[in-house]
Amino acid sequence: MAIIEQPVTTGGIALAAPVTPTKAQGGFRRPVSTTGWKSWLFTVDHKKLGIMYGVMAMFFFLLGGIEAVMIRMQLAAPNGKVLSASVYNQMFTMHATTMVFLFVMPMAAAFANYFVPLQIGARDVAFPRMNAFGFWCILGGGIFINLSWFLGGAADGGWFMYAPNSGPIFSPSHGIDFWTLGLQIAGIASLTGAINLIVTVLNMRAPGMSLMKMPVFTWLTLVVQFLLLFAVPVITVALFLLSFQRNFGATFFDVSAGADPLLWQHLFWIFGHPEVYILILPSFGIISEVLPVFAKKPLFGYPFVVFSGAAIGFVGWGVWAHHMFASGLGPVSVAVFSISTMAIAIPTGVKIVNWTLTLWGGKLRFTAAMHFAIGLIVLFTIGGLSGVTHSVAPSDTQQTDTYYIVAHFHYVLFGGAVFGLFSGFYYWWPKMFGKTLNEKLGKVNFWFMVIGMNMTFGPMHILGLQGQPRRMYQWTEARAGEGFFNLAFWNRIASIGSLVLSFGILLFLINVVKTSRSKERAPLDPWDARTLEWMTSSPPKEHNFDVIPTVHHLDEFFHRKYEQDPVTHEYKQIATAEEILADQEAHADKHIHMPSPSYWPIVLAASLPVIMIGVIYSIPVAILGGIFTVLAMFGWALEPSTAPESDFDPPASGESTKELAPLV
Amino acid sequence: MFTPGSKLFLGLTGFAVAVSVIYVALVDNSMGGAVTLLFIAAGTALLAGLTLFNRDGDVAVGATDAPAGAEQLTASLWPLIATVGFVGIVVGLITHPIVFLLGLIALLAAGVEWLVQSWSEGASSDNAYNASIRGRLLQPIEFPVLALVGLGVVILSFSRVMLAVQREAGAIIFIGAGAVVLLVGTLFALKPNLKKTLVVSVCVISAVGVAASGIAAASNGKRAELVAANAEDHFSHKDCGEEKNAHFDGTAQGTISLRSSVDATVELRDGKLIAHELGIDKATQTITLTKSNNATIIFRNKDNKEARLTAYLGTKAVQTGVVEEVLDCTQMIGKGHEQALTFKIAKPSMASVKPYTLTVPGLEGQSIEIMVP
Amino acid sequence: MSTKIRRITAGISGLAATAFLASCAKNAPQDTWQPKGSNARTIDNLQEPVFAIAGVIGVIVLCVVVYCVIKFRDRGQAMPEQTHGKPALEIGMTILPALILAGVGVFTFRTVFELAKTSDTQMVVNVTGQQWWWEYDYPAQVELGITKPIITSGQMIIPVGTKVLLRETSRDVIHSYWIPALNGKRDAVPGRVQTLRIDADKPGIYAGQCTEFCGLSHANMRMETVALSKEDFAAWVANQLTDAKSPADKTLAKEGEGVFLNQCVRCHQVNGLKKADGTPAIAAPDENVWAGAAPNLTHLMSRNTFAGASWDLLSQKCRADVWGASSETVGKKYLAGVSEACLNQTDLRRWLRNAPAMKPMYSDPTKLTPTNGKYRGMPNLGLTEDDIDKLVAYLSTLK
Incomplete structure (x- = not known):
């Protein structure tokens, strides 16, 4: 267990000067590895955690992708026989759950974790151990949810888990129990992450960086964290009610006990709609970084992009019932939510206009990152406009729960969120790993993904408008219509498209492997970037910056590199990235004390699934898990966040002190 | 690395767990007994952790330079609270189980606090240091418990008030209380240099006020229509x-x-x-x-x-x-x-x-x- | 924007629209863009301009992006002006979409209330969903010839040109009633009664599908609405009001009646069916099925689908004849029902042999603890081939 710090002597009183013990007490020492697996397991470094978030999200992306391909294979032909009805229902439930909660959210968290401190010139996040705890929670939650595949079947109620179909009568397997409790654990990651990043952004910005000099990615991440902070408690409550209904016989959604099943829908979508913006805004932030860099001009209308992001964050709370236009809310609610849904299209449209006008008059370099960013503008516009068509409530009653909606949100979430994340991969890879992903392969990757995505999801517009509902494990020729271009044809195209898309993603993985094998180092500033994260080495040192920069401009790094000639108004380079870095190293801070690694986050996170297993199978196990949790919390609370030097083994000869950041 | 004290408690933990398994397997699988045993295991595990952490209370392990007899004793409320707890237990046995329970809680809390306090006072001759190790050990428990109790009192009291007054009056009270909280919060935010004692006393007075009105309301009972609705079982x-x-x-x-x-x-x-x-x-x-x-x-x-x-x-x-x-x-x-x-x-x-x-x-x-x- | 770009935009929009329309299926039964009733037409009149506006805006954005990509490619030009935007343009580009949406909003508002009206109702049908089929109860409405309530399932029959109000509810989970040609969907929520307006211009069969995920066999929960001319509807009502007649003694069908009384009547009601002692045989689905209901089979052969409208009772040829009939003849053909020659023996027998193998249902007797032994769906009855022969003979007498 942890060690109590050495006290400082307080002298000066008439009594004899108090004598204080010098030797530390306690049983355990802190983890000290700086290399090897232990350095990852017990790390609190935001960059290492960011990478771990990314790896985890990528794993679940592939898992969700395999589920998606299996769904498409089942639907490639009428009366599909690839999956049974039961497995199909599990498959689409888990596909959505995995993609939303275990891919897009943690991937956005990966970028936020890694780059927000760098973009605001901080050395780490505000609560480093909590950051580590969050990661282990979402990993544990993700694994926990997927355990259900091997323990009697996964959740089969759809990711929206409408009551009463999610109740113990209608879904007797343990799948939904695993789903509910796993998401509770994963939700902890969102909440701790949100608090952490909000505090970090508001309190730890470099001197001179006012809010309106903050990079857009950081801004939109901040908006997302506020959304999370308010949305996650809602789903937590809903999941809590559902757990109690399933495991302890409560009747919150039991109609025969007088409950109204629409309660669940309201709870779910009050979380669920802000969740949509939680998924998409980080990608908006990423391309708002990428577009200016490769257009060589600042983001057009920076304040408009920022405020429209905040506006989306606000209005996003007032539109949830547009998921329920067919539920029978009554005309007044339907009309009001219809109008508010149209209203949210306005700030979203503002963003599209600003990105397009950022391109206008620029000096565009078409790197792979830029390809994905422009792809996002076009594909998201399609998804956004199809969204407007069903904000019209009467029209939505024809479209909701058909493939048209599937097409809409895949254009928004795949064409939007995922393309933004891929743009981020190509843009920030050299910063994170010091090597540039192969550009040529990157562009091939882009074109396969763009074609595959349009082949998969494009035909779904037609399928939906011509009446094919969602979530059907089979479709029948009898309802497919006549002609060559009948629904059977489009179903087949969509299934082929899913393979093209998968190949595109495979190319990305090949690119990653190829790049990691290559010996070629990326230049320090490969894209001629504009923001602070590029002002340090690649990958950044553990303490990020040798000296905390003082910020004078939006796009500080650009302004350190370029200066406008007052006469000719032309920009000329006054410094290179290498020179700026060398200058920083020369003036490095003398003593940098970084947060210390800790055992407790992973120990505490590991105790949560034990409780959940106990809730499902046996209460004594849950009690044991609870004891374990309390002990881990106690250990955590006793441990000082920054360890004194005596807490560590003395360095081996010739080695620097392990915990102190090596001074250059 | 395990001290004799922690070994004792760890042994008890293991024994309790083992017995609970045997109990479930052989005696009775209704879980009631097992849960009790597991609670014992939890308690002994916690004590094992505590003794392990404080090295059997032997602070001076290695702290050879701390002169004996240099303890700085501070005033303590815990003996008093322990007495109150003991009296509560006795009175509760005669009168009402709730009094007994409160007495038991007071006695337990006083026991733990007293123990740790006296241990920490022997830690060194430095009062600030002693206070800090006491805090580090107990605050992780004290803060959540106090927060829970404080919030519980406020919520419970407020809900009693809302159940006692008329429906219309309830709405007015709710709006009024919300407005007052917002107003006071705004005032505090606008004047960040306000004296801490003033802020604390305002909070304490209002908390006591809420609790007092809650007790008054609870003794007055719920409003008539709620009592009626309860008796009626409408549906x-x-x-x-x-x-x-x-x-x-x-x-x-x-x-x-x-x-x-x-x-x-x-x-x-x-x-x-x-x-x-x-x-x-x-x-x-x-x-x-x-x-x-x-x-x-x-x-x-x-x-x-x-x-x-x-x-x-x-x-x-x-x-x-x-x-x-x-x-x-x-x-x-x-x-x-x-x-x-x-x-x-x-x-x-x-x-x-x-x-x-x-x-x-x-x-x-x-x-x-x-x-x- | 220059005239040239405008012309290109218009061209591309036109092309895109044509391509989109050309790429659609012909006569898809659930097409949402081919309204066949006034409510669906109201929706269509609203959505068509919205789609057009969205399409034009989409094409404009696409064109501007493509223009930028071509025009502003890095050709070694000087570093562009580091402009941070033009507020006037920004505000303009915020107000413009707001105005467009406000326009759409006004029409949306009006349509929402128009579609929620119930004051002009001419006929009422109670529509009840359960896993995984629909029940239709027609309350007594003397002016329509319905002197006592009618109960049917799978296919709902309505007279043309009549404003029908569906009162939807559910016996278990949430379902959604949707006949795209006649109106948008409305969820059937347990514990609630919700209304949906429906009317059809012409006689015909209009297909639909449950559109709220309702568990295992959600995909096999279909429905059809059959619109008949007023005369045909009266004829249909007259037939539905009659009870089933017991088949003549010593026939295969009579033996089938015995099998039915032995097995099927536990859940399925046949009005007029009598037990051996002469008392009416009353089905008790409430004791055997979680939802508490099973399709009433009194006039099974007057419908042409079964098992949640997922399988045809008509053989393929006969089905094509009825479904492909013109609006003038469809009524007569539909009312002819399912004759011996037209009966789809294959699927019906397969169903009787082992229903859950055809349509996934919760009917494994070993897994019914959560429902206290009640089925969700139809179990495998373990009938012999002999029994099936008899049953088919009996069922085909239920005209």
């Missing part, structure tokens, strides 16, 4: 005989859960019964309900006489050969009041010799026929 009222109580909610349709699921309304006006089905504008004498599904009927009395609606829902066999009529009734309601009646008919009309009907007892020749296809 399960099925009695057709003597009225057992006089209270009821006069506007059943005002209940949100009913508003969207009323199949029909039945009105008694000028000695005549008429029905309106959802979605049909004209009045009718027959209503059609689906079988095997709960149907909700609203009965409105527009007559001067008190009346109730009785639903005849066929017969059921009580013993072989003996059948009994199945009846559902609303309460007796006066003019201008309404009542909801929810029932389920499992068999179609043709299964019943007499048709299913809605009637008002004492009103001849007036009935609404329920048809179930």
